Amino acid sequence: xxxxxxxxxxxxxxxxxxxxxxxxxxxxxxxxxxxxxxxxxxxxxxxxxxxxxxxxxxxxxxxxxxxxxxxxxxxxxxxxxxxxxxxxxxxxxxxxxxxxxxxxxxxxxxxxxxxxxxxxxxxxxxxxxxxxxxxxxxxxxxxxxxxxxxxxxxxxxxxxxxxxxxxxxxxxxxxxxxxxxxxxxxxxxxxxxxxxxxxxxxxxxxxxxxxxxxxxxxxxxxxxxxxxxxxxxxxxxxxxxxxxxxxxxxxxxxxxxxxxxxxxxxxxxxxxxxxxxxxxxxxxxxxxxxxxxxxxxxxxxxxxxxxxxxxxxxxxxxxxxxxxxxxxxxxxxxxxxxxxxxxxxxxxxxxxxxxxxxxxxxxxxxxxxxxxxxxxxxxxxxxxxxxxxxxxxxxxxxxxxxxxxxxxxxxxxxxxxxxxxxxxxxxxxxxxxxxxxxxxx
Numbered sequence: 001x002x003x004x005x006x007x008x009x010x011x012x013x014x015x016x017x018x019x020x021x022x023x024x025x026x027x028x029x030x031x032x033x034x035x036x037x038x039x040x041x042x043x044x045x046x047x048x049x050x051x052x053x054x055x056x057x058x059x060x061x062x063x064x065x066x067x068x069x070x071x072x073x074x075x076x077x078x079x080x081x082x083x084x085x086x087x088x089x090x091x092x093x094x095x096x097x098x099x100x101x102x103x104x105x106x107x108x109x110x111x112x113x114x115x116x117x118x119x120x121x122x123x124x125x126x127x128x129x130x131x132x133x134x135x136x137x138x139x140x141x142x143x144x145x146x147x148x149x150x151x152x153x154x155x156x157x158x159x160x161x162x163x164x165x166x167x168x169x170x171x172x173x174x175x176x177x178x179x180x181x182x183x184x185x186x187x188x189x190x191x192x193x194x195x196x197x198x199x200x201x202x203x204x205x206x207x208x209x210x211x212x213x214x215x216x217x218x219x220x221x222x223x224x225x226x227x228x229x230x231x232x233x234x235x236x237x238x239x240x241x242x243x244x245x246x247x248x249x250x251x252x253x254x255x256x257x258x259x260x261x262x263x264x265x266x267x268x269x270x271x272x273x274x275x276x277x278x279x280x281x282x283x284x285x286x287x288x289x290x291x292x293x294x295x296x297x298x299x300x301x302x303x304x305x306x307x308x309x310x311x312x313x314x315x316x317x318x319x320x321x322x323x324x325x326x327x328x329x330x331x332x333x334x335x336x337x338x339x340x341x342x343x344x345x346x347x348x349x350x351x352x353x354x355x356x357x358x359x360x361x362x363x364x365x366x367x368x369x370x371x372x373x374x375x376x377x378x379x380x381x382x383x384x385x386x387x388x389x390x391x392x393x394x395x396x397x398x399x400x401x402x403x404x405x406x407x408x409x410x411x412x413x414x415x416x417x418x419x420x421x422x423x424x425x426x427x428x429x430x431x432x433x434x435x436x437x438x439x440x441x
Contacts, residue, residue, distance in 0.1 A: 031138075031139075031190040031312065031313070032190060032248060032249060032250045032286075032287045032312065033185075033190055033191045033192075033193065033243070033245060033248075033249045033250070034134065034139070034190070034191070034192045034193070034249070034250045034252075034308060034312055035192075035193045035195070035240070035245050035249045035250070035251050035252070036087070036130070036192075036193070036194050036195070036252045036254070036304070036308065037195050037197070037236065037251070037252065037253045037254070038084065038087065038194070038195065038196040038197065038254055038255070038256060039197050039199075039200065039232065039253070039254070039255045039281060040080060040146075040147055040196065040197060040198045040199075040200065040201050040255070040256055041198075041200045041201040041202075041255070041256070041257065041258065041259050041269065042200050042229065042255035042258065042259075042280075042281050043255070043258030043259050043276055043277075043279065043280075044071075044073075044255070044258070044279060044280065044281045045276075045279075045384075046222075046225070046226060046229060047060065047061070047229070047281070048061055049061045049064045049069065050069075050071065050281070054226070056210075056226045056229040056230050056233070057229055057230070057232075057233035058233060059233045059234065059236060059237035059240075060233055060236070060253065060283075063240075063246065063251065063253070063283065063285055064283055064292065065292045066285055066289025066290060066291075066292065067251070067253075067283040067284055067285035067289070067290065067292065067293075068283065068284045068285075068290065068293045068295055068328065068329040069282075069283050069292065069293065069294050069295065070282040070283070070284075070295050070297075070299050070325075070328075071294060071295065071296050072279070072295075072296055072297065072298045072299065072380075072381075073254075073279065073280050073281070073282035073299050073300070073301070074278050074279055074280065074298065074299070074300050074301070074344055074346065074362055075255075075256060075257045075277075075278055075279075075280045075300075075301050075346060076092050076093055076300060076301055076302060076345070076346050076347065077093055077099075077256075077257065077346060077347060077348055078257045078258075078269050078270075078271075078272065078273055078277035078278060078346075078348050079100070079101060079257065079269070079348055079349075080101055080147055080149045080150065080256050080257070081098050081100065081101030081120075081149045081150070081154055082096075082098050082099055082100070082101070082347070082348075083256035083257055083301060084149075084150055084156065084196070084256050085098035085123060085154070085156075086300075086301050086302050086322075087130070087254060087256070087301050087302075087304050087305065088123075088129045088130050088131075088156065088305070089123070089127050089128065089129055089130075089305065089320075090302050090303075090304070090305035090306055090317075090320035090321060090322040091127065091302060091320060091321045091322070092302060092321045092345055092347070092408075093347050094347060094408075094409075094411060094412065094413050094414065095321055095411075095414055096123065096124075096127050096414065097121050097122075097123070097124055097127070097413065097414035097415070097416035098121050098123060098154060098416075099121060099347065099349045099413065100120065100121060100349055100351065101120065101149035101154070120153050120154055120418065120419050120421060121154065121416045121417075121418055121419075122153070122154055122155050122416055122417045122418070122419055123154060123155035123156070123158065123416075124414065124416055124417075127414075128317055129155075129158055129159060130192070130194075130305050130308065130309070131143065131158065131159035131160050131192060131194070132158065132159040133305075133309055133314055133315075133317070134159075134192035134312070134314070135159045135161075135192070137312075137314050138189060138190070139189060139190050139191060139192045140161050140184065140185075140187065140189045140190075140191050140192070141159060141160045141161050141162075141191070141192045141193075141194075142160060142161065142162045142163075142178070142181055142184075142185060142191060142192070142193045142194070143156075143157065143160040143162070143163045143164070143193070143194040143195075143196075144163075144164045144165075144166070144174050144177050144178060144194070144195055144196065145164075145165050145166070145194075145196035146165075146166045146167075146168060146169045146170070146171075146173065146174060146196060146197060146198035147168070147196060147198050147201070148165070148167045148168070148427075148430060148431075148434075150165065150196050151165045152165070153419055153421065154419075160194075162181055162184070164177050167430055168198055168201075168430060168433070168434060169198070170198070170199055170205075170231075170235075171197050171199050171231070171232050171235035171236065172235060174195055174197060174235070174239070175235055175238055175239050178193075178195070178239060178243075179242070182242075182243070185243065186243075193245075195239070197232055197235075197236070199228045199229075199231060199232040199235075200225055200228045200229055200232065200259065201259075201434065202259075202268055202433075202434065203433055203434075204221060204224035204225050204227075204228055205224065205227070205228060205231075206224055206227060207224075207227035207228055207230060207231040208227075210226065210227040210230035210231065211223055211224060211227035218261050218262045218267070219261075221261060221267070222261045225259065225261075247287075247288070247289075248287045248288065249287060250285075250286055250287055250308070250311060250312060251283075251284075251285040252282075252283070252284055252285075252304060252307075252308055253281060253282070253283045253284075253285075254280060254281055254282050254283075254301060254304060255280040255281040255282075256280065256301075257269050257277050257278070257280065258275075258276050258277045258278070258279060258280065259276065259277070260272070260274075260276045260277060261276075263276040263385060264276070264386075271348060271350045271356075271358060272348070272358070273346050273348055273358055273359075273360040273369055274369070274385075274386045275367075275380060275384060275385060275386045276385070278346055278360060280301065282299065282301070282304070284307065284311075284325075284329055286311060286329075290329075293329065293331055295328050295329075297325075297328055297335075297336045297339050298339065298342065298344055298362055298363075298364070299325055299328070299339070299344075300321075300322060300344045301322075302320070302321045302322030303322040303323055303324070303325050304322070305320065305322055306320055306322050306323055306324040307322075307324045307325050307326055307329070309324075310324040310326050311326060311329075323339075323342075325339075340364065341363075342363070343361055343362065343363040343401070343404045343405075343408075344361070344362040344363070345359070345360065345361055345362075345405070345408050346359070346360040346361075346362075347359055347360075356371075356372055358370070358371050359371075359405055359409070361401050361402075361404060361405040361408070362380065363401060363404070365379050365380065365381040365382070366378070366379060366380070366394075366397055366401060367379075367380040367386065368391075368397075368398065368401040368402065368405065370402070370405060375391050375398060375402065376389045376391055377389060377390045377391035377394055377397060377398055377401075378390065
């Protein structure tokens with residue numbers, strides 16, 4: 001079983017077929033609580049269990065020892081709203097329609113400089129989200145987010161019984177809020193819980209005692225960033241241990257995108273799709289844990305929805321871009337072969353000074369990036385930092401991957417409704433602080 005709180009027969013050993021428990025079954029048995037922890041802006045190579053020299057997250061490392069750890073997990077964007085929408089829906093941004101988030105910009109005009117806030121796309125009602133699946137199965141649903149892009153304007157609060165959005169608050173605020181719901185969460189019904197932490201996102205705080213000042217500006221920014229990870233790690237530990245989810249919860253840890261510290265000449269998570277932004281944290285721990293398993297098969301955040309539903313014994317909706325990766329988690333011998341010929345995609349949109357699309361395709365050891373400036377090709381296994389463009393030396397690989405990307409692009413973007421946001425001084429200030437601000441040249 002998945003521990004003492006996972007009685008459903010279809011959950012045994014994480015290896016039996018997917019089934020859909022009826023309401024009567026859920027009332028008779030106690031299905032596991034399912035907890036998805038989203039860590040905004042966390043690049044995995046800053047974690048010891050992903051190869052960093054220093055372990056910045058000892059509690060997460062402890063959880064990793066009881067989890068499947070995906071070392072080649074990739075986001076669908078380098079921008080929060082599209083990436084999280086992919087986690088929620090199991091779809092690429094082109095398919096769920098969320099290709100932008102809150103962004104303020106200054107537009108030069110004859111009157112001077114006007115500050116505007118870009119309109120937001122809204123999740124279409126016909127696109128299902130993870131919380132809906134759990135709610136339909138009899139779960140109670142709880143969500144807390146600390147990024148203003150993860151709010152009701154886009155539709156991220158859909159199907160949550162309790163939902164709270166904080167604008168750039170730290171993990172302690174999340175902990176305080178979830179404690180207020182503890183009696184409800186510990187009720188008769190199992191709970192689906194989504195926790196979105198913002199701490200590693202700029203502006204970085206100097207978290208004592210983990211921060212040590214560096215002379216170099218970029219190195220100092222990275223030191224602050226790492227101290228935020230340390231701080232967040234201990235706050236996540238408090239929450240998970242308080243509810244017992246570190247022992248008997250079905251626990252998914254993921255990040256939406258990474259962060260750049262000069263890797264390709266930039267900072268933050270601006271308009272690019274290299275590994276420091278595109279590669280993400282993804283660990284999966286069933287209740288009671290498993291023997292640690294390091295997985296080096298390419299997977300995407302679109303796989304999180306089908307995998308989580310399947311592991312909880314729920315029906316996986318048809319028509320998803322993602323696939324359940326339970327066979328990899330189970331360690332089935334031939335499982336990697338089932339994913340070997342799969343191509344993953346990523347997209348990023350920039351609207352100022354003019355609309356521009358950035359694309360990435362990942363297949364086997366190769367990653368292709370397509371922009372208005374041309375094509376780049378990287379061997380992302382041998383060259384994890386994507387520093388050597390091999391496009392000229394591998395024209396056949398470029399041709400094949402470009403063909404696949406073109407076929408993906410030809411499917412087009414889902415048509416969605418937009419919601420206009422009236423700018424106010426407080427919102428503009430928050431967007432500036434978060435780096436969600438651009439100016440026309």
